[in-house]
Amino acid sequence: MSGQRAGRAQRVKEWLLGAGPAEPGTLADALGLAEDTPELQGLRQAEGSQLVRIEHLHTAAQHAFERRTRVDVCRALERAVRVALRDATDPDHLKEEADAAARQLEADAALAGGRGLNTGLAFGILLSPVVLVLALAVARAVPPLLGGSLGCPEELSLVYALVCFSGGAMGSVLSVVIRLRDAYQLIQRGPLRGATPGLPANPVQLAQTMRQEGWYRVVVGWFLATSLFLLINGGVLTLLTPPAVPDDLCGATPLTAAGHQAVIKGWFFWSSVGFLAGLNERWAYGLLRRGNEQQPTG
Structure with missing residues (x-):
């Protein structure tokens, strides 16, 4: 019973204040690869700008307001890079996934801003x-x-x-x-x-x-x-x-x-x-x- 109350309290806290800080990690670590892996270096040469953007988005996703957004965006980006490492015949795939991740993070930021504003107004009213x-x-x-x-x-x-x-x-x-x-x-x-x-x-x-x-x-x-x-x-x-x-x-x-x-x-x-x-x-x-x-x- 105490565990359930603690879980509800944690969910309420995250709803108001956002998910707690996550353990930071690089995209290469999430993929289980070293930075100097030949496959990753080859993708960096072929799709350098898109891979850098995905790395930035992956880092930003670890600080998302909602825990679900953190998990979904990170997994989607990691999956997109794995597909690109196996098959580089679709150069637009990384861009599409990066655009979708950016939209999710923007929506998450808008949610955080709106929820924070409403919380502040409610506090002022009370x-x-x-x-x-x-x-x-x-x-x-x-x-x-x-x-x-x-x-x-x-x-x-x-x-x-x-x-x-x-x-x-x-x-x-x-x-x-x-x-x-x-x-x-x-x-x-x-x-x-x-x-x-x-x-x-x-x-x-x-x-x-x-x-x-x-x-x-x-x-x-x-x-x-x-x-x-x-x-x-x-x-x-x-x-x-x-x-x-x-x-x-x-x-x-x-x-x-x-x-x-x-x-x-x-x-x-x-x-x-x-x-x-x-x-x-x-x-x-x-x-x-x-x-x-x-x-x-x-």
């Missing part, structure tokens, strides 16, 4: 309520330590700030989903390209980079939304005017229907500001720049 609860706890605990307390208007402002914060996280996630429907767009960026031309980046490393990119986007949404809330609510940025707080909010009598509508309107206003801040970074940065321009210079 982290958001934790940060919200901590922020609420700190906001309630600090004033009594300083000899003060949160009044009714301050509590409403705190709620609006947390609503804006949540909207920033939601907007950032949707922004990533809209922009990066194909995770391979990020794989083709310069820092993520493989060191060898024609080969994708290391998929396991790529998945780690995409996980960081995912939760980083959520954090950016938090800060953009919070910054806009502070600027707008503090009167520094006057391009957007928050709804007025109802006069009877903190009174002894219950809120009127108009008061309820004002509170709800404020909730939607701040959630929309936060959502747009996370969804459209250019819009948020533009508002932040305008807010800085409106600050007095002394």
Whole structure:
């Protein structure tokens, strides 16, 4: 039973983080041949460029994200070279097998990038309520330590700030989903390209980079939304005017229907500001720049 649990845990780990590092080996070692074997040297002279490409692909396959891809690509390339060693009458065979292996490795890299990005976004989403609860706890605990307390208007402002914060996280996630429907767009960026031309980046490393990119986007949404809330609510940025707080909010009598509508309107206003801040970074940065321009210079 413990072995089954360990096996499931290993599969889950590999699904999230990729297969563990494999024992590196050359193509000649996999074929059971020495590098100076006459047959291999003859094939190197006849199909030098294709054999070098296959060797690079074979090395890259040992670092594939999925273990099944590692095994399938390595076996296919080894089988193709064995066939070429026995019969060199089909010069296109090696090229076809190399092209098929390259496509499999590119698909594996795209899978690694997409899975890493989704994992990072999911981590950011799960982290958001934790940060919200901590922020609420700190906001309630600090004033009594300083000899003060949160009044009714301050509590409403705190709620609006947390609503804006949540909207920033939601907007950032949707922004990533809209922009990066194909995770391979990020794989083709310069820092993520493989060191060898024609080969994708290391998929396991790529998945780690995409996980960081995912939760980083959520954090950016938090800060953009919070910054806009502070600027707008503090009167520094006057391009957007928050709804007025109802006069009877903190009174002894219950809120009127108009008061309820004002509170709800404020909730939607701040959630929309936060959502747009996370969804459209250019819009948020533009508002932040305008807010800085409106600050007095002394």
